[in-house]
Amino acid sequence: MIGNIMTAEVLTVIHQKPIKTPIIGITGGKGGVGKSTVAINIAESLVQMGHKVSLVDADVDAPDDHILLNMSLQNPMDVTITTPLINDEKCSKCRKCVDVCRMNALFQPRDSVPTLIGECNGCEACILVCPDDAIERGEKAVGKTYMNETENLTLFTGELIPGSEESSFVVNALKARVYNEANDPDIIIIDTSPGTHCNVINALKGSDEAYAVTEPTPLGIHDLDLILKLLKAFQIRSNVILNRSDLPGVKEQMDSVIKEYGTRISAEIPMDDLLLKSYVEGIPVVRMYPESESSKRILRISEEIAGKYIK
Amino acid sequence: MKEIVILSGKGGVGKSSIAASLGVILADHFKIILADTDVDAPNLALFFNAVNKRSHDVSTCEKSFIDYDKCTGCQECVDACKFSSMVSINNMPIVIPYSCEGCGACTIVCPEDAIEIKKVVNGRINIADINNTMIVSGELDIGESSSGLIVDEVKKISKKEAERIGADLIITDGPPGIGCPVISSIKGSDYVVAVTEPTPAALNDLKRLIEVVEYFKIPLGIVINKSDIHQQSRTAIKEFSEEHKLIVLSEITYDINVPKAIAKSKPVVTAYPDASSSLALIELADKMTDIIEKTE
Numbered sequence: 001m002i003g004n005i006m007t008a009e010v011l012t013v014i015h016q017k018p019i020k021t022p023i024i025g026i027t028g029g030k031g032g033v034g035k036s037t038v039a040i041n042i043a044e045s046l047v048q049m050g051h052k053v054s055l056v057d058a059d060v061d062a063p064d065d066h067i068l069l070n071m072s073l074q075n076p077m078d079v080t081i082t083t084p085l086i087n088d089e090k091c092s093k094c095r096k097c098v099d100v101c102r103m104n105a106l107f108q109p110r111d112s113v114p115t116l117i118g119e120c121n122g123c124e125a126c127i128l129v130c131p132d133d134a135i136e137r138g139e140k141a142v143g144k145t146y147m148n149e150t151e152n153l154t155l156f157t158g159e160l161i162p163g164s165e166e167s168s169f170v171v172n173a174l175k176a177r178v179y180n181e182a183n184d185p186d187i188i189i190i191d192t193s194p195g196t197h198c199n200v201i202n203a204l205k206g207s208d209e210a211y212a213v214t215e216p217t218p219l220g221i222h223d224l225d226l227i228l229k230l231l232k233a234f235q236i237r238s239n240v241i242l243n244r245s246d247l248p249g250v251k252e253q254m255d256s257v258i259k260e261y262g263t264r265i266s267a268e269i270p271m272d273d274l275l276l277k278s279y280v281e282g283i284p285v286v287r288m289y290p291e292s293e294s295s296k297r298i299l300r301i302s303e304e305i306a307g308k309y310i311k
Numbered sequence: 312m313k314e315i316v317i318l319s320g321k322g323g324v325g326k327s328s329i330a331a332s333l334g335v336i337l338a339d340h341f342k343i344i345l346a347d348t349d350v351d352a353p354n355l356a357l358f359f360n361a362v363n364k365r366s367h368d369v370s371t372c373e374k375s376f377i378d379y380d381k382c383t384g385c386q387e388c389v390d391a392c393k394f395s396s397m398v399s400i401n402n403m404p405i406v407i408p409y410s411c412e413g414c415g416a417c418t419i420v421c422p423e424d425a426i427e428i429k430k431v432v433n434g435r436i437n438i439a440d441i442n443n444t445m446i447v448s449g450e451l452d453i454g455e456s457s458s459g460l461i462v463d464e465v466k467k468i469s470k471k472e473a474e475r476i477g478a479d480l481i482i483t484d485g486p487p488g489i490g491c492p493v494i495s496s497i498k499g500s501d502y503v504v505a506v507t508e509p510t511p512a513a514l515n516d517l518k519r520l521i522e523v524v525e526y527f528k529i530p531l532g533i534v535i536n537k538s539d540i541h542q543q544s545r546t547a548i549k550e551f552s553e554e555h556k557l558i559v560l561s562e563i564t565y566d567i568n569v570p571k572a573i574a575k576s577k578p579v580v581t582a583y584p585d586a587s588s589s590l591a592l593i594e595l596a597d598k599m600t601d602i603i604e605k606t607e
Contacts (some may be wrong), residue, residue: 006408009400009405010405010407010408013398013400013405013407014407029351029352030322030323030352030354031321031322031323031352031487032321032322032323032324032487033322033323036512059488060490061320061487061488061489061490061493061519062320062321062322062487062488062489062515062516062519064321064512064515064516067511067512067515068512081393082393100415100419102373102413102414102415102428103414121412121414122393123393123394123412123414123415123416124391124393124416125414125415125416125419128391128416128419128420129419160489160490162489162519162520162522162523162526163494163522163523163526165459165490165491165494167490167491168394168410168456172395193488194322194323194351194352194487194488195351195352195486195487196351196352196451196453196454197351197451197454197455197456197458198409198410198454198455198456200454201409201410201454202410217570217573217574218357218573218574218576219327219352219354219357219573222352222354222357223352223354226351226352226453229453230453230454233453233454234454247570247574248567248570248571248574249570249574250574276540276541279510279512280509280510280511280540280541280543280544282511
């Protein structure tokens with residue numbers, strides 16, 4: 001398991017970042033528990049307090065933060081990978097590129113030059129192995145990144161092109177764009193995809209702290225256990241936000257998971273019709289219904305974050 | 312043997328709840344295997360309090376390993392890696408294991424032949440039995456890659472088990488999103504049930520999912536779960552369906568009995584057979600029976 005082979009050196013490298021801005025990750029193993037809702041509302045609360053915030057939607061499969069903020073995506077940039085372009089005249093048909101490709105993406109018909117038939121992951125092993133210098137670098141778009149700038153909130157969004165499988169390039173390109181183009185924000189909030197796979201780590205790496213959103217159901221507890229395990233392995237300080245905290249559930253079991261990982265519930269957000277109303281309108285609940293119970297709870301988390309990370 | 316796969320784009324809209332209930336209802340008509348390809352968060356078995364009967368490790372991914380007795384610290388491998396998985400510390404390369412794709416580019420450039428690509432265990436397959444229905448789940452180790460290949464393994468084992476026990480239907484509870492585990496879940500299946508809910512975010516994700524499903528030319532039907540939580544978004548989904556000539560198979564209104572059933576680790580049709588959602592699911596199962604029987 002990954003967790004066992006993470007040495008201190010590896011962890012240091014993973015968490016290296018080119019800027020000093022504090023980064024807070026919003027994650028949660030299970031889908032649909034409210035990660036994006038929490039992320040956009042924390043971002044909005046921090047803006048209301050007068051801070052400059054960059055919000056990063058790294059759920060590149062299903063990026064929804066812009067919808068919850070009623071924004072249409074702006075400033076697109078393509079994310080591309082290198083694919084092989086084989087020069088028929090230079091190719092000696094030696095098959096080395098076909099044999100080296102672990103994706104089995106190259107096929108060589110008899111007495112002919114190889115052609116790309118499968119999903120290429122852009123590793124360039126074929127280019128490196130070719131003795132004839134016959135493979136040139138082609139480009140394939142796998143996704144896009146966007147940047148929406150408003151006065152104190154900048155939203156960065158990554159989007160995988162439907163049908164493409166190379167999510168990690170999109171997440172990494174998105175993070176690179178944030179590091180390059182974020183205009184000196186006070187804080188960066190990163191909203192991850194569900195799950196505990198490598199792209200959740202790509203999104204979370206460099207975070208000073210992470211909030212795992214969950215709900216008090218057996219499914220929520222099962223997936224919380226996984227995400228807390230991940231955060232522990234990568235030594236990112238964890239907090240838990242219990243959303244829909246009054247759902248019929250099994251809170252006692254949750255308490256034992258939280259104890260096991262030495263974390264804490266930093267807020268409970270009860271079910272709230274006003275939250276749903278603001279959600280479908282594309283307005284953060286903290287702006288639309290600041291007096292609602294969910295707004296008060298989210299504001300408290302935001303104050304906690306600001307107090308700790310923003311001077 | 313037929314396979315239907317339940318997907319959604321957006322997470323948390325009710326894929327597993329619907330898969331669990333369909334599994335129970337359709338067991339009257341078919342001999343079923345339930346498969347869970349949400350390898351990041353495999354939750355289907357939790358609806359049945361199912362205990363694992365068999366479990367085995369899978370190695371669907373490969374990673375680079377450096378032999379430091381041979382390595383001279385020349386950095387060629389660091390420059391060759393397109394996945395930022397080979398980094399230099401104190402002038403020696405180290406492998407960042409979670410992002411290494413095992414592509415082998417580093418082994419080609421290494422002048423000392425000091426790097427080897429080896430298979431590593433990245434997950435497991437769990438098989439459980441509940442009242443004569445088998446559940447095959449895939450589980451990805453935390454932080455690992457190659458989830459699509461674990462999905463392939465779940466599908467392979469489900470088919471093999473189905474042949475062995477003479478099952479005629481596999482119901483697959485898929486992952487959220489549209490990435491590689493979703494694509495692996497779609498490939499080779501006969502029908503996709505796309506679950507959504509009436510919110511702008513869920514519709515956005517549904518549209519992205521449908522693009523992927525149409526690319527693979529697999530027939531698809533939509534289920535609108537919690538259909539009464541926002542009238543305007545419900546209309547938007549129906550208009551979108553009409554425009555793209557997609558069938559809405561069922562609308563299931565919000566029902567507090569669903570979370571109550573989840574809290575009891577039971578499908579709603581088992582825990583509350585007379586609940587409004589159970590009745591809607593029974594109707595959906597009838598339609599699915601027709602569709603499955605008509606599928607070539």
